[in-house]
Amino acid sequence: METRISEIAGGIYRLSTYVPEIAPPAGFTFNQFLVLGDEPLLFHTGLRKMFPNNREALSRIISPERLRWIAYGHFEADECGAMNEWLAIAPQATPAHGQTGCMVSLTDFADRAPRPLADGEVIDIGGGKRVRFIDTPHTPHGWDAGVLFEESTQTLMCGDLFTQLGDDKALTDGDVVGPAIAAEDIFKYSSLCPGMGTTIRGLAALAPRTLALMHGPSFAGDGAAALHALADDYDRRVSGQAPPRSLAG
Numbered sequence: 001m002e003t004r005i006s007e008i009a010g011g012i013y014r015l016s017t018y019v020p021e022i023a024p025p026a027g028f029t030f031n032q033f034l035v036l037g038d039e040p041l042l043f044h045t046g047l048r049k050m051f052p053n054n055r056e057a058l059s060r061i062i063s064p065e066r067l068r069w070i071a072y073g074h075f076e077a078d079e080c081g082a083m084n085e086w087l088a089i090a091p092q093a094t095p096a097h098g099q100t101g102c103m104v105s106l107t108d109f110a111d112r113a114p115r116p117l118a119d120g121e122v123i124d125i126g127g128g129k130r131v132r133f134i135d136t137p138h139t140p141h142g143w144d145a146g147v148l149f150e151e152s153t154q155t156l157m158c159g160d161l162f163t164q165l166g167d168d169k170a171l172t173d174g175d176v177v178g179p180a181i182a183a184e185d186i187f188k189y190s191s192l193c194p195g196m197g198t199t200i201r202g203l204a205a206l207a208p209r210t211l212a213l214m215h216g217p218s219f220a221g222d223g224a225a226a227l228h229a230l231a232d233d234y235d236r237r238v239s240g241q242a243p244p245r246s247l248a249g
């Protein structure tokens with residue numbers, strides 16, 4: 001298993017591992033994001049069993065003990081399974097997550113006390129980088145769900161939003177909505193709830209220029225338009241409408 005590194009925005013690196021055995025023949029990617037600054041931040045720990053791969057990959061960019069923040073989107077093995085492995089090799093690192101997630105899971109799970117982040121709270125990690133945590137409860141799944149927005153590069157680290165199959169290039173300007181709709185049809189991974197569309201449209205107001213997908217390529221382009229289109233599809237699912245002809249299999 002190889003973990004590849006790409007800089008998808010200024011000072012933001014994607015560590016990507018492709019697993020062909022998941023949803024073959026397309027396969028599936030697991031991506032972590034390292035945001036460089038005086039206080040480097042890792043978004044998603046990766047699976048516990050992928051820790052050696054991710055540690056080796058991150059070591060090609062910075063020494064792992066320099067990590068200061070370890071954040072993630074929601075409590076699940078690929079998002080935070082290797083939390084304690086990272087904490088063990090990064091003595092200055094603090095886990096950071098939303099207040100709900102800290103209360104429900106992280107305070108117990110993590111070997112070091114977490115920093116709870118209020119909805120919209122910013123951590124200034126230096127080097128011009130500022131990361132904002134935004135609550136997105138149950139979107140796409142997990143009571144504790146949230147995303148991270150890096151303000152200087154306008155990069156939205158989307159977690160599982162826009163999940164897609166396959167191993168596209170690291171950074172694309174192509175369609176990320178159609179493949180996400182197709183993956184939802186296959187995996188049914190989202191907790192369909194009435195507030196989803198509104199939550200996702202709220203993210204569009206950030207006008208992201210880069211969407212960093214946990215499972216899929218990163219997208220460079222009109223992030224707000226993509227988020228609006230994804231929100232529309234969730235509204236359709238929640239209301240029980242049939243897919244448009246162009247999307248019907």
Ligand SMILES: [Fe+2]
Binds near residue numbers: 074076079141160
């Ligand atoms: Fe997830």
Ligand SMILES: [Fe+2]
Binds near residue numbers: 078159160214215
């Ligand atoms: Fe995930």
